Structure formats: C-alpha cells, structure tokens
Amino acid sequence: MTRAIVDQDITPTERLLDHLDDTWEVTVGIDGDEETLQTELAEYDVAIVTSRIPLTRAVLDSASELSLIGKLGTGIDSIDLEAARDNGITVTHTPGHNALSVAEHALGLTLATARRLPVAGEIIAEGRWRDEYPLGTRLSGSTVGIVGFGNVGKRVGMLFSGFDVDVLVADPYVPSIDAELAHGERTDLETLLAESDVVILTPELTGETRGLIGEAELDLMRHSALLVNVSRGPVVEEAALVDALRNGDIAGAGLDVFEHEPVPADSPLQDLDNAVLTPHIAAMTAECRAGNIDQLAENVTRLFAGEDVLDRYVPVDP
DSSP states (O other), X not given: OEEEEEOTTSSSHHHHHTTSXXXXXXXXXXXXXXXXXXXXXXXXXXXXXXXXXXXXXXXXXHOTTOOEEEESSSOOTTBOXXXXXXXXXXXXXXXXXXXXXXXXXXXHHHHHHHTTHHHHHHHHHTTOOGGGOOOOOOOTTOEEEEEOOSXXXXXXXXXXXXXXXXXXXXXXXSOHXXXXXXXXXXXXXXXXXXXXXXXXXXXXXXXXXXXXBOHHHHHHSOTTOEEEEOSOGGGBOHHHHHHHHHHTSSSEEEESOOSSSSOOTTOGGGGOTTEEEOOSOTTOOHHHHHHHHHHHHHHHHHHHTTXXXXXXXXXXXX
C-alpha cells in the first residue's frame, strides 16, 4: 500500500483522488508549520503539495519514508532540492500548464494598473463620478519589456502583440530568434528597463534572479513606467519598490506575488493607490487547475511505478 498525504489546497481534491487506485492510502490535510511537518510526513511515501507547504531541509531530513514529492504548478522554490537529493527523494512538478493563465493575468494587471481601475472602483463606491478620476494611460503604441522569456514570457509576448506595442526581451538564456518569433527584440536588462513603458517580470526564482529588481534597476525606469510582477515576490526588493512608488520614480505597479505571503496587513503596498495587488492568483483558472492536477497525478503514479517522466527534477539515486 502506497501511503500519500495531499495538501487540502489541491482542489477539487476528488479530481486528484480519481487518478489513484485502491493501492493508494491517501490522507487529505497537511499543516504548513515546519515542526508539525517533521512529524506529519515521517510516515508517508508520497507528499503532494502546493507552494504554501515549505519543504525545508529539517522537514525532509525527518521524512524517513518519503520517496516522492509532487508539487502542483511550475515553481519549486518552496522545496529544498539539495535536501531532497541528499535524501533520495524525487521531485516532480507541472511546468507549462500555468503559462497561459499567468500570461493573461499579466495582461489584466497591466491594464488595471495603467487605467487605475481600483481607483475608479473606489470613486463609484464613494458616490463620486469620473471628474475625480486621475487619467490613466493607453497601452497601445507603448514599449513593453518582458524579463524572463520562458513558457510564461513567450505567451505574454503573444498576447501583447495584439496591442500594437514594441516588445523588448531580456533573458540571457534564450536565443535572439525566440524574441524575433514573438515580434520582439532581445536586449540586456538595463536597456529594457530604460526604454520600456511597461516592464513585466516572468523569470523563475533562482539565486540569480532573487533581488533582480532593486533600487538601482528601478532608477533606470521611466517615471511614467509601470512594473508588473507575476513571477515570484523575491525577484523584486519590495522596500525599494515602495519607495519608488511613493516618490513617483515609477508610475505604478501591478503585483500578484510578494516577498511575504500572505501580504501582511501593515504592508505599505496596501496604502498606495498606484499599486494594484492580487493574492497570487495568476494561475488560478478552472482550466489551469484541471490540467495541473491531471498532469501531476500522472507524474506521481508513473514515477512511483518505476517509470520516468519529463518533469522529474531530482533523481531517486543521487
């Protein structure tokens, strides 16, 4: 009998369970506290989780029976991969399924920020009208810079191509032809920041991209420019961004991800009317969730049966 524990945030849970036969003994419900996780995971062969569950070295070192982690979604920065490798634990995830939903959210955040939609909603709610609305800006005819040109970045370029914009791409790991196929031009980060009206962040969180956008980078941006982040919060130094928004160094920001999640009640970002905030929901569409669950279930069942999958991140025998 294969013993598995499943994060209750993987919903609809029934869709996942439908993929697991009677040889699986499944427990739904897992705590995010590190000390509790050390005890909870000790008796399971498989853990199927979302990014809200921090699988640290302390947790994985204590999970003596664990041999497989299935992570819903693309990012695996919530898992200590080195600890997984040291303990012979395979990690699988579902890259690519989120891409179109995240790209659409990036477009939505850009339009909401450019047109000051939350402010417009407040005007209605307070019984006021359009003469008190601060003018927004038009997307068409602008220059859009995309930082990170993987699955999400490429789809962002595709969606924005319908707005008559010039597209710049900064990603040292993709060839120029990738940008050209999206009707864009590959350049370096500094040039992109200086020349873009909208900067959209879509890179993975790595040691190289952590803190990628800080005070120096924000200083390169136009005062009229917008910053949109749908990647991971730590890609941006949040304190520097708050200062830039307060001081008018950039015009606005659309953020779906943050340094600390959930966003603290006293976060200064919540007091800024030129910041549009959403609670890490870019990938949360019904279509995306269904595809992710189906793929994750296939990956987990195949790997546990001794077969291989493309999205296998850490070898069983390091």
